[in-house]
Amino acid sequence: MKKAKGFTLIELMIAIMIFAIISIISYRIISSLLKTKQVVTAAQNKWGGISQSINRIGLAIQDAIPLVIRDGDGSIKPAVLGKNNLETAYDAQLELTTGGSIGDPVYGISPPKRMGFRYNGGTLYMISWPVLNRVINTTPRVDVLLANVSSFTVNFLYPDKQWRDTWPMDAPSITQLPTGIKIEINMTTGEKIFRQWAI
16 A cells, blocks of 8 residues: 555644744734834824924024014004914914015015914914905914924013013014024923024
8 A cells, every 4th residue: 555645633733833923923023013114104294293393483583574564453563573462363472574585586576474373272373464564354374383282482582681472672672673582392292392593
């Protein structure tokens, strides 16, 4: 009689066990890679958003010009306005007039703009006004700049080298720009971002 060829039951069980172990290891490696990718992507998105927000605020501050504007009720608003108590839907902790560009090869002619940065309800917003001098029904564009914010504070450097959280100093200085502006953003996830600019 010819000897039968094939696998014994023990050999099959060993092969199945080896395959199962390899499958478990492979699953854990793939699962770990996917989780790592998700964490890295989330971190990149978060810090990318923070970086873009800081850059947008910084550009506005660096482009600030000493130009006052007229509000919808006819009152004059300072070139730079810093306040803590937000009274209306479009009030901002930092509001300023930014200079335009003339003959820019990319943007062409861009007039001065009035912009604001408002923190409310865990979100930092950027407010862009369509005109400098407003009428009663003038409404701005409001864009979400950064979410998951726990606090947003702005301080202004006065001529006496002291930082204060409001601007301007008094009525006669409505066209004056502060010597410097600094901001602090605290995220709900625990990060603290601090930046300051000289004007």
